[in-house]
Amino acid sequence: MARVVILGAGVSGHTAALHLKRLLGKRHEVLVVAPNADWNWIPSNIWVGVGRMTTKDVTFPLAPVYRRKGITFRQAKAVAIWPEGDTVDPLPTVEVVHTSPGRAGEVERISYDYLINATGPRLNFGATPGLGPDGNSLSVCTPAHAEQAAAELGKVIERLRAGEPQRLVIGVGHGTCTCEGAAFEYAFNVEHELRAHGVRDLAEVVYLTNEYELGDFGVGGMVFEQQGFLSSSQLWTESLFRERDVHAILRAHVERVEPGKLYYETLDGVQDSLAFDFAMLLPPFRGQELAAYDRTGENITDRLFAPNGFLKVDADYSAKPFEQWRAGDWPSTYQSPSYANLFAVGIAFAPPHPISVPRKSPAGTVISPAPPRTGMPSGVMGRQVARSIAAMLTAGAQTPTHTASMAAMGAACIASAGTGLRHGTAAAMTMYPVVPDYVRFPGTGRSVKDTYGEVGLAAHWVKHLLHFLFIYKAKALPGWRLIPE
Template identity: 35%
Template sequence: MAHIVILGGGVAGVSAAYEVREALGKAHKVTVVSKAPYFQFTPSNPWVAVKWRTKDDITVDLASTLPRHGVDFVHASAEKVLPEENKVELSTGGPIEYDYLIIATGPELAFDEIEGLGPEGFTSSVCDVEHAVKGASKWEDFCANPAPIVVGAVQGASCYGPAYEFAMIMDTDLRKRKIRDKVPMTFVTAEPYVGHLGLGGVGDTKGLLESEMRERHIRWITNAKVDKVEDGKMTVSEHDEDGKVKKAHELPFGYSMMLPAFRGIPAVRDVEGLVNPRGFVIVDKHQRNPKYPNVFGAGVCIAIAPLEATPVPVGVPKTGYMIESMVTAIAQNLKEIVAGKDPTHEGTWNAICLADFGDGGVVFIAEPQNPPRNVNWSSSGKWVHLAKIAFEKYFLRKIRKGTTEPYYEKIVMQTLNIGGKLKSK
């Protein structure tokens, strides 16, 4: 009997648990270790931050859910991964031993790299549901006393969709409250242009997102480096194409949400051969670490090189559809490995994203994620907002029911078909 330990209880971790359980059968043991006692549907965090959702709406208790589907659960933080010894030291005291390890922890949020950034400083976050809940209370206070907003993503960030989403969702909520006219809004991003997304743009994301922000009267600053954040003020350096500072900005704000840069979690950082200098897990085309072949990586925690050099550092996103394909590849490769065969499965690493804007949205497909691409398409419309709501519902159902059905592929493609028909009428 093999023991497969999965670090992380998010989209990658829980999906991996279900797929590995199905692929290997009951003869093998699967254990999920998570520092959070619940699964959270991270794409809904922007809704939580404006109180369109609650924490309970988008979370699933892991201790009562995973065992029903043949997966053991340990509520603990991974303190140190020891791949030479095939074990992980846990915050609860003793180590957990494994035959195969899947690292699916997501990232550590590097708020400390910029003075004053983050929930412990002066900006909010939608990267974690607890941050979104905290931001929601600030949002209500802000709406009682409207002032300027600064929103976006700092240098080194590798996930830009939620920044655009939250800017538009705030705009929509403020208009519903009839106070949008009292709130100047500035979008600050390390991207070289609006709609770059860490992907060099997808279809006409540049034109679509610029148009959306013009229509909503959102000013933007690109090639931006956040120098520091103080109470009510953000200092930003805007760079030219050669990476030289061309203008300094001091942006006042009454509310700010800035996505941070990511890095690998402390438990894997500095493990030579396992991670890159930033702490992200190194994997080959089979999602397997080259030095430690019984260690796999999936999701935001893995290392992917930046697409291109940019004036201000820009990371590469890992979208849900891509993560789902990584997980499937790992499960099928483990099935082959425990049977004494070589792994043959590879993730597709395509990108599909539904970005909700509160009363509309933008969708894009990049196949493969990095150009040149076989599919390079984007579109917009109110149907995207409805599709995102449906997708949230179905994915949470997947987690509760323990199904391995590929919802990112199935539901997203169905909604794209519906959207295409609606736009053609």
């Protein structure tokens, strides 16, 4: 019996675990290591952040699901990989530190035949002094953060009711952030809530972003075909900002956040500051703190991981200018080039380069979005790597049998702009491929036929439906595998 260990139980890790168990049955062991006891449908955290949902609505305990499916679960945090074992035992192992109340702090070494790193991001609030819930701004990255943001938003609404003007700044807290789509969603959900409470007139909503243009979303923007014209996501997004009277500060890197005031630098080198009454600023991401050692105990972390802490896989990491970036630079099997039994999926794999054009200020500050690799692409990666490992274990495949390149897959994204089954709105977007391929699609980089966007109540219904469908799927209830990633 072989053992497949999965580090992380987010979208990609949990998907991989469920598919592996389905494919391997009782012949092999599937073991998940995750520091949190609960699974979280992160896209709905923005609704927790405006008080329309609670933590209970977006989470459920993992242990009962894994018990029912026959998956071994360790509530623990991985701290080191020994892909060659050590001088005593040549079996590859991963070192974990338990986080459950009964075993907190206990160190365990778990051997593996295959290892999937799906550890997701480390929320790097420390990159910007004063950023984050422990500093002077808010976040919606976790349910607890989102609950805190909702409570603070409630206070803002009370002050507005008392006739006190308020400025709400929502966006990203560093020049290299990703997930601009989540910041966009939260900005428009907050704006929607202010209108719903009848206090919009005294509120100024400001979206602060590292994007070069609105509508970039870290994917270099999109080109849509609308009524016989090629239109851009930039124009479409700017129109929504105008309609809803949301201000925007573009091309910005937040340098520090003080109580009620943030300081930022823009791409043209201007230093400025902005006073606020409420600030929700997303942090940049780093890889989790995971070290690697060879058999002799020598630290090989730099060989396995990129400097940003994400695991190197089958991508082309050679440094080259933007003009020479190719779709083929992106990984397809997510297998480590160093160890054939090591994979990384979701945010945990190191992208070869951004998708948006990289830019620096005159002072050398990088101000451009990091590439998103969450949601649908993450789930697809988890499933495809699970299929490859299953084929390697049961059919004797020597190399991964399944691929999931972001340069060859499409993605659908629903960005909420306000909740409510009758008056909610959202922006529905699809793009193909996620990573532009200017060889296949000259000029636009993507299929114009398959890339589109629209705003309306229907998109909100879809987002609401996806909330329930994905939680149902993650609970592995009957028919779960019929719901696509």
